[in-house]
Amino acid sequence: MGERTRVAVIDREGFYIEAVVAVLNQQPDLEVVASATIFEDFVEHAAAAEIVILQQETVDLTRELLGMLAEALPGTQLIVLGADSDHDTLIAYVESGAIGYVRDDEDFDKLLQVIRVVHSGEALAHPELIAPIFRRLAELGELWRELYPVDIGDVTLTARQQEVVELLVDGRSNAEIAEALNISVGTVKNHVHKIFGRLGVSSREQAAIVFERLQKHG
Secondary structure (H helix, E strand, C coil): CCCCEEEEEECCCHHHHHHHHHHHHCCCCEEEEEEECCHHHHCCCCCCCCEEEEECCCHHHHHHHHHHHHHHCCCCEEEEEEECCCHHHHHHHHHCCEEEEEECCCCHHHHHHHHHHHHCCCCCCCHHHHHHHHHHHHHHHHHHHHHCCCCHHHCCCCHHHHHHHHHHHCCCCHHHHHHHHCCCHHHHHHHHHHHHHHHCCCCHHHHHHHHHHHHHCC
């Protein structure tokens, strides 16, 4: 059996989080490396995680937590569990850094599927959400360029950082980037953190937009 996918779970309901952890720990390809009901206690212990599962709270709080997780654990894949089925809500979570979600009318089998798809380097969304997501990303790309213009001349990446960001924009997971470049996952996370800082972004989607502009002006 190969290396197991490292997963962390955060949810304020202790009983529910125990059920989620129990199901994940039964899987031979998954390893729960952290779980918590309080955010402040979570980040330190979740540093080794490749995927973080966040139980949905209110929409605003969930978006806030996604942003905090994206900043505190750069490069970690974020999944929202128990998400509302409303398209606008789901798109809001994607905008805030979620790479996958499990709706509130779905079960643990769906959660396991989403974890494995996300770990393979892909994002997962229901078919009816694809078109709205692409429209919204196009709108956000234009808005980002208008509100946060990047002085391309001031942005420089090392050769290694460029290799990492090219794979990141291509949709590779941290583990896949590490394997492709023959470096550790921790080193990849460190590069991703520095890349986000150099590009002035906080998500892979934003990094893709800025990196595309860098290539056009290169």
